[in-house]
Amino acid sequence: MRIVVDILIGGAILGAVYSLIAVGLNLQYGVTRILNVAHGDFLMIGAYLAYFCVTLLGMNAYSSIVIIGPAMFIIGYLIYSVVLRRMVKTSRSGEDLEFRSLLLCFGLSFVIQNFAMAIWTANYRGYETHSLGLLTIAGVDFEMNRIVIAAISVAINIALFLVLKFTRFGVAMRATVDQPVGSQLVGINIFTVCAISFSLGIVLAAWAGILLSILSPTINPFMGAPYTVIALVLVILAGIGSFKGNIVGGFVIGYLVYITLRVIHPSLTLVMVYGVLILVLIIKPKGLFAR
Amino acid sequence: MARRLLEAEDVSKHFGGLVALNEVSFDVLEGEILGLLGPNGAGKTTLFNVIAGTFPPSSGRVRFAGREITGLKPYKICRMGLARTFQIPKPFPTLDVYQNILSVGMFGRGRDRQGDDLKRDVDNALEQFGLADKRSTPAGDLAVFELRMLEIARALVTRPRLLLLDEAMAGLNPKETRELSRIVQGVREGGITVLMIEHNMRATMGLSDRVIVLDQGMKIADGDPNEVCKDPRVVEAYLGEAYVEC
Amino acid sequence: MKLSTFARYSPFAVFVVLAFLPSFAGTYYTALLTSVLCWIGLAVSWHFFSGTTKYVSLGTAAFFGIGVYITAVFGKSLPFPVVLLLAAAVCFVFAALVGLVTLRLRGIYFAILTFGLAELLNNAILFWETQVTGTRGRFVASMEVYYPILCITFILLVVIVILRRTRLGRGLRMIGENEEAAISYGVNTTLYKVLGFAVSSMFMGVLGAAFAPRWGYIDSGMAFSSLYSFMPAIMTLFGGAGWMVGPIVGAVVISVLQEYLLTTFKDYFLIILGAIMMIVILALPDGMTGRLMRRRPKAAPVPPAGPGAGLAAGEDE
Numbered sequence: 001m002r003i004v005v006d007i008l009i010g011g012a013i014l015g016a017v018y019s020l021i022a023v024g025l026n027l028q029y030g031v032t033r034i035l036n037v038a039h040g041d042f043l044m045i046g047a048y049l050a051y052f053c054v055t056l057l058g059m060n061a062y063s064s065i066v067i068i069g070p071a072m073f074i075i076g077y078l079i080y081s082v083v084l085r086r087m088v089k090t091s092r093s094g095e096d097l098e099f100r101s102l103l104l105c106f107g108l109s110f111v112i113q114n115f116a117m118a119i120w121t122a123n124y125r126g127y128e129t130h131s132l133g134l135l136t137i138a139g140v141d142f143e144m145n146r147i148v149i150a151a152i153s154v155a156i157n158i159a160l161f162l163v164l165k166f167t168r169f170g171v172a173m174r175a176t177v178d179q180p181v182g183s184q185l186v187g188i189n190i191f192t193v194c195a196i197s198f199s200l201g202i203v204l205a206a207w208a209g210i211l212l213s214i215l216s217p218t219i220n221p222f223m224g225a226p227y228t229v230i231a232l233v234l235v236i237l238a239g240i241g242s243f244k245g246n247i248v249g250g251f252v253i254g255y256l257v258y259i260t261l262r263v264i265h266p267s268l269t270l271v272m273v274y275g276v277l278i279l280v281l282i283i284k285p286k287g288l289f290a291r
Numbered sequence: 292m293a294r295r296l297l298e299a300e301d302v303s304k305h306f307g308g309l310v311a312l313n314e315v316s317f318d319v320l321e322g323e324i325l326g327l328l329g330p331n332g333a334g335k336t337t338l339f340n341v342i343a344g345t346f347p348p349s350s351g352r353v354r355f356a357g358r359e360i361t362g363l364k365p366y367k368i369c370r371m372g373l374a375r376t377f378q379i380p381k382p383f384p385t386l387d388v389y390q391n392i393l394s395v396g397m398f399g400r401g402r403d404r405q406g407d408d409l410k411r412d413v414d415n416a417l418e419q420f421g422l423a424d425k426r427s428t429p430a431g432d433l434a435v436f437e438l439r440m441l442e443i444a445r446a447l448v449t450r451p452r453l454l455l456l457d458e459a460m461a462g463l464n465p466k467e468t469r470e471l472s473r474i475v476q477g478v479r480e481g482g483i484t485v486l487m488i489e490h491n492m493r494a495t496m497g498l499s500d501r502v503i504v505l506d507q508g509m510k511i512a513d514g515d516p517n518e519v520c521k522d523p524r525v526v527e528a529y530l531g532e533a534y535v536e537c
Numbered sequence: 538m539k540l541s542t543f544a545r546y547s548p549f550a551v552f553v554v555l556a557f558l559p560s561f562a563g564t565y566y567t568a569l570l571t572s573v574l575c576w577i578g579l580a581v582s583w584h585f586f587s588g589t590t591k592y593v594s595l596g597t598a599a600f601f602g603i604g605v606y607i608t609a610v611f612g613k614s615l616p617f618p619v620v621l622l623l624a625a626a627v628c629f630v631f632a633a634l635v636g637l638v639t640l641r642l643r644g645i646y647f648a649i650l651t652f653g654l655a656e657l658l659n660n661a662i663l664f665w666e667t668q669v670t671g672t673r674g675r676f677v678a679s680m681e682v683y684y685p686i687l688c689i690t691f692i693l694l695v696v697i698v699i700l701r702r703t704r705l706g707r708g709l710r711m712i713g714e715n716e717e718a719a720i721s722y723g724v725n726t727t728l729y730k731v732l733g734f735a736v737s738s739m740f741m742g743v744l745g746a747a748f749a750p751r752w753g754y755i756d757s758g759m760a761f762s763s764l765y766s767f768m769p770a771i772m773t774l775f776g777g778a779g780w781m782v783g784p785i786v787g788a789v790v791i792s793v794l795q796e797y798l799l800t801t802f803k804d805y806f807l808i809i810l811g812a813i814m815m816i817v818i819l820a821l822p823d824g825m826t827g828r829l830m831r832r833r834p835k836a837a838p839v840p841p842a843g844p845g846a847g848l849a850a851g852e853d854e
Contacts (some may be wrong), residue, residue: 035645037595037652086819092384095644099591100818102648103770106595107814110767114807225763229653236649267664270657281638281646343721369723377721383714394707398723449722 005138007259013142015254016150017211019157021227022234023246024204027160030177030241031197033094034084034101038109039231040224042202045112046072046209047219048120054127061129061214062152065207072206076199084198085191109228116221126217149211156207161243173197177241229270233277252276293320294356296453296484297342297373302351304337304508311337313508314351319453324475324485326499326516328492330529333505335488336378339455343375344368356452372400374451378458378488380438382445384431388422389413391430391441392448399449416444420474436467447478454478456487460494472498492520492529504528552691559683569796571683571751576772576792578690578744580784583769585697586737589780590713590730592644596635596651598765599658600628600738604745605752605760606662609675612750617685621746628742629735636731651766659761666757679753689747693740694781700736701780709733764807768795771814777821 025039036042046068053064087104091097132144164170175183176193184190208227213219234253238245253273260269297319304312312334319325327335341348347362354360360368383391392413396404404412417423420440425433430441439459446454456475460468475498479485489495495502496516504512504519506528512519519525555574559567579597587594604624611620635654639647666672700706708729711719720726749755768791769784776787791810798806 029645035648083815083819090819095591098645099593102593102595102645103774104815104818106767107771107811107818110807110811111815114805114811118804118808225656229656232649232652236646265664265668267660267667270653270660271664274653274657277650278638281642281650345717345721364725365721366723366725369721375721377718381715381718381721383711383718386710386714394711395722397704397707400723402723445718445722 001138002140003262005140007255007262009137009140009142010262011255011258012251013146013150013254014258015251016153016157017208018230018234018254018257019247019250020153020204020211021208022231022238022250023157023160023243024201024208025231026235026238026240026242026246027173027204028198028201029235031173032080032084032088032194033097033180034087034198035098035105035232036198036201037102037105037228037232038112038224039201039205040226040228041109041112041116042072042076042205042224043209043212043227044116044219044221044224046206047213047223048116048125048209049206050210050213051125051127051219061127061210062148065152065210068206068210069203072203073199076202077195079202080195080198085195088194109224113221113224120221122220122222124217125219127213129214145214149214152211153208156204157247160204164243169193169196174241226270230273233273236277237280293322295319296321296356297486298352298354299338299342300352300354302338302341302348302353304334304341304346304349310508312341312348315505315508315510316351317503317510317513319484319486320501321452321484322479322482323500324479324487324498326495326502327486327488327505328490328495328502328519329505331490332507333528334508335505336457337508338505339375339457339488342368343373343455366398369399369449369451370402372450372452373455374399374446374449374453375455376439376442376446376457376459378461380442382430382433382438382441385429387427387429388433388441389417389426392416392444395445396448399451401448401450412448416448419477420444436463439463439471443474443478447483451483453484453486456485458488458490460489460491468494492516496520548691548694552687555687556684564681567681567683568751569793571681571686571748572796573789573792574683574686574690575744575748576768576788577785578686578693579741579765579769580772580776580788581694581697581781582737582740582744584773584780584784585700585740586709586730586733587770588713588773588784589709590716590733592640592730592734593648593770594651594734594737595648595766595770596654597741597769598655598761598763599651600632600741601745601748601765602655602658602757602761603628603631604742604747605749605755606745606757607742608746608749609677609755609760612677621685621689621743624742624746625739629739632738633731633735636734637727640730640734641727655761655763655766659757662757662761675755677750677753677755680750682747682751685747686744689743693744696740698781705729705732705736767810767814768792771810771817774814774817775821 021043025036029035049068049071050061050064053059053067054061059067083104084101087101088097091100129145132148135142135144135147164174172183172188172193173196175186175188176190176197180190230253234246234249237249237252253276256272256276257269260266260272264272295318299318300316301314302312302316303310303314315334315338327338329335340346342353344360344363344365344367352359352361355368355371355373358371360371360373383394386394393409396402396409396413401409401412417426420443422437422440422444425437430438433441443456443459460471463471472494475485475487487495487499499516501514502512502516502519503510504522504525506524511524511528512522555570558570562570579601583594583597586592607624607627608620611623615623635650639650708719708724708726711722711724712726712729716726745760752759772787772791773784774787775791776783776785795806795810798809802809
């Protein structure tokens with residue numbers, strides 16, 4: 001019984017966080033057609049920034065979300081305007097853009113990771129998190145921090161959903177995903193929409209990094225890669241541009257990973273994830289919820 | 292009585308809630324030039340895509356030379372002898388014109404040709420379509436009319452029995468249109484059956500032996516061009532468009 | 538001597554020269570050349586599929602690593618040529634399976650799947666080693682591998698030259714230029730993509746298997762290092778246009794650069810290489826060779842077409 005509760009809640013927590021990790025990437029790719037394989041590295045930057053906010057500025061890790069968000073937004077906007085816009089302009093077609101931007105982000109990933117290593121070293125960083133107490137359900141203890149983090153992840157997802165559905169800008173973003181050409185014709189400024197979507201994706205990645213850093217003191221320059229893989233897998237599972245799919249997919253993978261971690265064997269998580277991915281690709285290649 | 296080279300039987304296609312084709316049935320007789328007309332959005336290119344295998348129909352069947360080709364992949368259909376052109380030409384942009392035609396010749400129905408035969412066919416095609424002096428030009432550098440010519444040249448070098456032309460005349464000036472008409476007639480004289488989508492009824496009139504008209508996914512007319520263009524249903528379908536001069 | 542004769546036989550001359558090099562060059566340069574040759578092999582193999590069809594494989598490290606690991610496991614029990622063949626077979630089959638699943642879909646799915654492949658294998662093998670066999674890392678007879686690498690790379694190049702002229706090579710090229718046209722005009726695109734990817738990966742595996750003895754000690758992290766996914770891509774992009782000249786030039790330049798950077802700026806070399814990759818993609822869409830070779834012999838002289846050229850062509854569509 002304890003195992004069941006552990007898995008039910010533990011898997012959900014992980015699922016919530018995974019959804020948050022992946023939603024930024026999904027949004028970016030859906031709107032801009034640029035697959036940012038450096039996604040996990042922005043997550044890593046978020047984690048490091050949280051670390052510095054806590055250790056150097058004495059802030060609470062949760063509050064650092066408020067500062068790091070806008071900072072990363074600006075960074076994302078700069079990257080898009082300076083680097084990626086040029087890529088969009090010089091690409092001969094959608095496929096050309098995908099191909100080149102993929103490799104560009106691949107290169108970017110190496111730059112970011114090794115730059116982080118050069119200035120911050122490969123030593124694992126971590127900071128003390130004030131324990132918020134324990135929540136006991138059916139005899140199983142859950143660290144409150146983990147619950148809070150899951151709740152924040154869910155909250156951010158909901159906020160994003162509301163923005164996408166009800167604000168003018170959100171509608172513009174969705175329109176761009178569905179009809180890139182048509183939406184230009186009705187006056188949507190593609191560049192702005194893309195730049196903001198891209199930056200938003202970066203912010204979401206960084207926030208995920210902050211939340212993860214609260215959970216475990218294993219901040220290092222190369223921590224992002226596994227999360228990039230998970231985000232990528234989720235984008236496929238969910239279907240590109242599918243918000244609902246991202247949530248559901250996130251939970252599916254969250255449970256899968258958690259069960260593998262707890263019941264099967266920790267080293268096999270990636271194998272399981274890939275196994276599921278391949279199954280989905282064979283059966284329903286456009287994703288579980290593709291439009 | 293000429294053989295039915297292509298038979299479409301109750302072909303329907305929907306995309307989600309949108310019905311693009313609604314039980315369209317028709318035949319293409321061997322040796323004829325059949326025009327496929329209709330206003331914008333009638334489903335003409337969708338029909339081509341179904342026939343050529345780009346995607347399968349939602350229901351219905353297609354037969355080519357008596358053999359079922361419904362749902363087959365495009366490359367198989369091409370090897371059987373059905374070749375198509377695209378409304379927006381799809382050349383191989385960094386290959387030169389010669390290579391564009393040669394490459395395709397290695398894969399179509401004529402793929403078992405001897406190397407020398409193939410090269411000769413490519414050279415002939417270059418001549419026939421006025422591309423001889425553009426032989427070494429990368430296809431991405433060609434002008435619109437030249438690209439159209441290249442499209443047709445490539446389709447023909449696969450040695451098809453049936454050629455599907457998708458709006459080959461769109462946007463051409465009168466001189467180019469005449470040139471293209473001449474070429475299409477030459478293709479038929481060479482023993483190849485032609486099914487051509489055209490938006491422009493007048494241009495197709497003198498060229499086609501027979502004409503089919505689609506409107507909103509349904510076939511609304513089928514027969515002699517002169518009669519069809521006077522058919523009130525056809526006139527109404529084109530209402531608001533300037534192309535129904537007979 | 539006619540130019541065409543020269544062109545045809547000079548590679549063999551180069552081979553002969555390289556074969557005798559170790560006697561003159563000394564161990565450092567021989568080792569360097571071994572690496573360069575290996576990179577050439579990897580870059581050309583990568584380009585054969587990914588460069589040609591634009592289906593970006595980010596998983597070169599997976600296949601190279603499989604080769605390395607096969608040598609690690611079987612190197613002592615089987616004769617070397619058998620090990621190489623085994624690596625070739627395993628990689629071919631594995632790549633074909635991966636390809637069958639992903640290459641029917643758009644290129645982005647393929648890229649995503651190959652991205653995590655190396656890490657996946659790393660994990661799987663780590664699991665196997667810790668749980669099943671109880672070993673962690675393996676020792677291989679350490680030796681210089683100049684001659685095997687030289688021969689393999691050379692054979693690889695010859696095979697690719699031949700393949701380029703077959704339907705496979707041509708079909709791959711057509712797929713890269715315009716896949717929809719290719720499939721409409723008779724190319725069985727899925728089959729060709731899978732074959733192309735399998736052949737390309739097979740070569741990578743053989744190179745890995747041949748290169749492994751140089752390390753002496755191998756653990757799965759080393760074997761599947763993402764460096765091997767990154768380098769062939771940047772080399773090919775840097776070298777640019779041309780299916781053989783491009784990757785070779787790129788491989789030579791970048792690997793020599795890497796050597797220099799490793800000794801002077803040890804911590805920064807990957808940053809610099811990553812930055813080079815980004816600059817190349819942004820500013821040199823045709824790579825270095827494209828830039829240098831940019832001329833139109835038959836038409837009027839065109840000023841070096843910078844990135845803006847694509848802009849003019851694309852914007853009207």
